[in-house]
Amino acid sequence: MKLDYGRNGIELNVNPNWNTAVIHPVEQNVIENPIKAIREAIRNPLGSPSLESIIKTRQTIKNVCIIASDATRPVPTHLILNGLLQELVDYGIQEKSITILIATGLHRPSRKDEIERILGEVKARDVKVFNHTATDAQSLVSLNKSGLDSPDSINKCYFESDLKIVTGYVEPHFFFGFSGGYKSIVPGIAGAETILANHSAENIASPYARFGSYENNPLTIQSAKIAKRVRPDFIINVCINKNHEITKVAAGDLESVHKKLVDFQNKHIFKEIQEPFDIVVCGNGGYPLDLNLYQAVKSMAIGEMGVKQGGTIISVNECREGVGVGQDKFKELIFSGKSPEEIYKKILNKEIIVPDQWEIQVLTRVLMKAEIYLVSNMREEEIGNIGLKYADTVENAINQALIKHGKNAKILVLPNGPQILPIINK
Secondary structure: OOOOOOOOOOOOOOOOOOOOEOOOOOOOEEEEEEEEHHHHHOOEEOOOOHHHHHHHHOOOOEEEEEEOOOOOOOHHHHHHHHHHHHHHHOOOOOOOEEEEEEEEEEEEOOOHHHHHHHHHHHHHHOOOEEOOOOOOHHHEEEHHHOOOOOOEEHHHHHHHHEEEEEEEEEEOOOOOOOOOOHHHOOOOOOOOHHHHOOOOOHHHHOOOOOOOOOOOHHHHHHHHHHHHHOOOOEEEEEEOOOOEEEEEEEEOOOHHHHHHHHHHHHHOEEEEEEEOOOEEEOOOOOOOOOOOHHHHHHHHHHHHHEEEEEEEEEEOOOOOOOOOOOOOOHHHOOOOOOHHHHHHHHOOOOOOOOOOOHHHHHHHHHHOOOEEEOOOOOOOOOOOOOOOOOOOOHHHHHHHHHHHHOOOOEEEEEHHHHOOOEOOOO
16 A cells, blocks of 8 residues: 655555554545635635725735745645735735745745745746744734734734735644644744744643644634734635645635634544554655654654554654754754653753754653654664664564564554544544
């Protein structure tokens, strides 16, 4: 069978003697003409006036800011932007007044080739494009200095724009519940301190900071408070399948759009299993989600959902960037030689407060539940010394796990990353 891995996938030769179960995503209807569907959604918004009427009620619109997902996300932003820009031009907005802001959060900037992939045909249009930089105080606005009762900061270009539009996609997220919606604002275009406060050790440790958990999730609640203070005028979000094709579009009001697509995802993404498995094989869904080890932690959190205590997770991610460009603190911690328990405790006790601590916090939490084999392009000496195990092939990783759990061990294979998530039937 084929597992999502990099751009081309990776083959797994399944031994017929293995006790294997495979869960594939539920088949979803692909929208055949996504740009047309996007334009129709913009004209028929949820919980909001149409974008055209919003523009007509403004006396002057000198600048428009459109938030777009960064290079680590598989959303087909180029299609959303294509449809959106056609609508804006039809409503009298000049392209030279439009800025596309790449919502990097605390990720590295998207490179030129990646921005070209994000924009597609839009790169030839007369629009400005730049990366958000969470650590650049000059590019941020402090909200409490702007008449808003908040110590938080947000991107200045967005804050000062006459028309604010958010694009993105909705799928389960390993500690934010679901992507899209508020997440495009915080952490997407927030200042570093604001992101660190939102992604605090206490918030990440919450039992509600998990895939699909939304209403009681402290990260989402905090993000929503800030997003409502600087709320966008309009939002366009989509859902996608395992091939990154659009299956659902919604546009309009921030909360209405996000709720609509979360409900859609809840009907398609979660698959009940009766009991946890000894071994879970899972990945991040291929490129660009499996660019590096930092991003690969998400797949380990998928494995956590279906593996038994003391079981084995086999994380299958290409990691073409290695640990991750710009993830220096994460790299430092995975090479610290400390045990997962020690690192996790130090994070909760605030002895470790660094960017990326949430990723290492989740990684160590999963390591305390199960052993993790990493199958990737990385060499064994590159994966750190806090407990991750190396395997050159998925088959070899499974065979090693079978030595531990016995030849009749139950194996769960999830070939398509977060497109399908196991949930224990309690």
